[in-house]
Amino acid sequence: MTTHPFEATEDFARRADEADALRSFRDAFHFPPGADGKPLVYLAGNSLGLQPKNAARYVQEELEDWARLGVEGHHHGRHPWLHYHELVTGQAARMVGAKPQEVVVMNTLTVNLHLMMVSFYRPTKTRFKILVEGGAFPSDQYAVASQARFHGYDPREAILELKPRPGEETLRTEDILATLDQHGHEVALVMLGSVNYLTGQAFDIAAIARAAHAKGCFVGFDLAHGAGNLRLSLHDDGPDFAVWCSYKYLNGGPGSLAGVFVHERHARSRDIPRFEGWWGHDKATRFQMGPTFDPLPGAEGWQLSNPPILQLAALRASFELFDQAGMEALRAKSEKLTGYLEFLLERLPAGFVHIITPRDVKQRGAQLSLRFKGEAQGMLKRLSDAGIICDFRKPDIIRAAPAPLYCSFTDVYRFVRTLEAHARD
Template identity: 60%
Template sequence: MNTTTFSLDNARALDQADPLSQWRDEFHIPPAPDGGDSLYFTGNSLGLQPRRVARYLQEELDDWARLGVQGHTEARRPWMPYHENFTELNAALVGAKPHEVVQMNSLTVNLHLMMVSFYRPTAERPAILIEKPAFPSDRHAAASQIRFHGFDPDRDLIEITPREGEAHIRPDDLMNLIKAEGHRIALVLLPGVQYYSGQVFDMATITEAAQAKGAKVGFDLAHAAGNIPLHLHDWGVDFAAWCSYKYLNGGPGAIAGCFVHERHARNESLPRFAGWWGHDKSSRFKMGPEFHPIPGAEGWQLSNPPILSMTPVLASLEIFHEVGMNALREKSLKLSDTLWAWLEERLPERVDVITPREDKQRGCQLSLRLKQGNGREVFEELERNGVICDWREPDVIRVAPVPLYNRFEDLYHFVERLEAAIKG
């Protein structure tokens, strides 16, 4: 049987052979208008709720009711060191040492906190390098940091763009820009996976090239964490931050994660915005006036952990630990390869995939552009027919088959409904 051929039987055969198929049952699948399961392809925007979340949250509520303030030390998962439950899980997820990661704040807050320490512009080296189009929050953050330091984003925000008529950034163009402008660049701040095109950036090569020019390097991993394998420590990245509500299924607005390379762990001369939860644990409650940061990423914490916001993330990260990123990546590539092949088979004259084809340059997401230019109308028709995907201006439908809960049969029905919507 040629399972690359578009057919329901082939889709079901692929699902029967899928070693991860049982994990779908660990998640709540939103219902479709017809009462069945929706076709959910927006794990790149908001991941689905793990079934164990409700139990974990109820345990915390019960402990709060039963123990009050004593829950900080006596709860099933004591609240005072609650963020430490994430340490090993996050380290495995992003390829870090345990003291290099911490769960705290939200993504953009963490990026700002990191830029306080690692964006140190001078008159000779004032610039931040980002991509275009960057996710607006990243661009706003970078531009505001430049202004805060008295520089001009019109001059000092350098944006690497795709070539005219192309959809993603050529790696050679990025390397050439770093070589040409590296003497001006204080910070390279790029995504691990580009939100619009789905392009995966070569983080190891970027880090090496930028640091060789004297720049610091940070990554926004909002679309990378839980999507592709990461090796932040080995790559030598200075810092990274990620949200937990996309591929990591932590719930809307879930608390974020942060990485700081160990070479910065004990550098107390780094400027930072401080809060008491980043203070040395052994003397925190002595309430002294001097700040002594915890060595490692924990030293950038500000406030004590918000337990009820962190609990869903813990439930989901446990699933990632149980399944493993290598197995998820293997299935992810099979899903996206299959979807790509079926789109080429059924709609070669109607749909362009603007995501890079090479495995190492893409994750779960395929970004689709309709050649007839009626993408918004087709997207709305898909929604009416139980397909939950994602529209991004000006003309892209983002489809993210997530290996934890998407099936090959989902892909079959998506292509079937997309074809019907396009042909009207």
Template identity: 60%
Template sequence: MNYQNTLAFAQEQDRQDPLFHFRERFHFPQVNGRDAIYFCGNSLGIQPKSAQMYIDNEMYKWANLAVEGHFKGQEPWFNYHELLAPGAARVVGAKESEVVIMNQLTVNLHLMLVSFYRPEGKRFKIITEGGAFPSDQYALESQTRFHGYNPDEAVVELFPREGEHTLRTEDILVSIREHGEELALVMMGGINYYTGQIFDMEAITKAGHEVGAVVGFDLAHAAGNVPVKLHDWNVDFAVWCTYKYLNSGPGGTSGVFVHERHGNNPDLPRFAGWWGHDAEARFQMKKGFIPMQGAEGWQLSNGQIIPFAIHRASLELFDEAGMDNLRAKSEKLTGYLEYLIDDVHAGQDVMEMITPSDPQARGCQISLLVKKDARKLFNMLMDAGIIVDYREPNVIRVAPTPLYNSFEEVYRFSEILHECLQAH
């Protein structure tokens, strides 16, 4: 695409954008009495206007039906989670029976590790990306300790080559083969939260299976950002949050994927809970756990109805927009951001983009390594009404999301960035 550093070009792209109208269906935070330019959906998505209606529906049922809301009225709470499965499955490329919405991300990650990290003999190691999000690091550390291993020996972290910021796929695959006989699990992010790099989940899964390892992914920064095909890629399990690109509220609920070849195996070790028990016999209150078929068999407690309602509002927007359409816009929108940053930054040595320049190797996030006074630049952007994200020690993450951000906002950002750099 031939980009232009003009307001007219940006506005014309918005006029041609079939998804432009979706931004009218969100609340934008205010800075200095005006809508902020919100490029922080990689940390917390903004609120869909329809979320309030869905919350109010459940509050009404609670007020008027109380406990009977579990079984009476429209959409009883007993099986409310089933309303979310179709949309969630489409977001992550799964069968409906392979997904369930429940709990929160790190809780779900631990539940998956109980079932899928099964070290035995010399096969006890876990491969992950170096500098993974702390939740993943802590979960892997504690799980290996729980099984009696030293995390420094059991958790193999992969780092980029010297002088590079992102991992090469060939290096990941080589490491999997090198540790093959000792490898119990490959557990990585679908997208690295810091650099915005997409990992080749299909190739990683294939390589892990070839050496006899289980393969899982944390899709916190991938779900709702890029198309994912968990079933077709033969991934064993995955977890994700819904409060980032999936716009389902702070501390929102989480999703789980369990491939169907595991989901119908009642002998697979797991931590059991009442809501994962066979629904037909659940209220008989008998001893002896009988898991539901598919991912639902990993449920512990009855559903978080208010977070579920918010998530339902968001999933309906994603269904209406379509992940392929969102991805097509995202590539153009993030490409425009990259083009403008390069233009603004030309001839200066202040910033370095550490996100891959290949559109197929990134989502909508671009991470900027600021070489001097990074926090100062971040504060200047925020004061000017640009809401972005800062990560220690010196990275500013900028994420124009295709569901509600526009080309004009990207252009305005570049103008303000230029002004800030001149005063920096």
């Protein structure tokens, strides 16, 4: 008989929250109020994270320095703007398991993806394909297809999609590696999400990077659903690049700045093509305004423009919390939260809900994707009426993500008890 460390009671959820070493971080965030004035159960951090309470103060400080100093804020503000992005570099590097020189916060996600493909999608007549997961986030699909067309290739021939086996909903690592073994000689770039946005499946970055490099392919990952969610080791795992946004698990605010990782083996490569901008120029000579681009070593050399300080200020408020909590502790709590969620869902009436996210915690993050018997959008509305926020993805999936930085075991319990009430209707 299988035993579980969980109990299907509200008392257990309360006791688990009391024993949670990270429980104080919940108080560092603003929770939207429900119709009854009580905080909502917020399980949509995989779509937009909550606002850190310090974000407004940090943004206000920069507004005050702008009003007080004008242009002199670049050098004489409380946090001089000229170097402001460096305040989050070390934090971002620790979050994704990289060296500081390998990481920069800049632009937005798809902009960064295009910039990376300029450098690392270098097709030839015999090696021009891009390997992607089928059902990748649409923006990624559009980006890789447009890059193929830009280089003169038909996306129908240049894009190689990975598909689950018949009757299965997620990919098997051995099938990804087998595809690389068979077709790697045709592939110029492997471009996968670290976590699929729809299914919640997390891929084995290290194994895929090794297999891709063994076949002579460049490899990159979209960490939109991985950064701040999984415990990442980008430097050791060895992909050539990675990109991510910061408005989901990273709580940077709507449309917040994104990030880039470029492995240090490319730090001083002058033969890699790139689009150039003045903020990527060597800092020692940047303001000499010379006509020839001299890139900074590392990821900073891919910068184009000076960054928006107000967005960086809001992001700094969140990154400080991640640094205080640590990804190891956050990941451990995340596994317990999703394990508890899975445990409770399995006790609902048979056939009411199907979990499509892998049951293996190593193959998922904080999100469980759920397919319901009946009409999923109607279920989403009933959850919202009960003060529970998830999100819906067509055709029939509700995604529930108990982000460990601010979600609780009681949140998970309340979510499933609400489902149970409707399951018996």
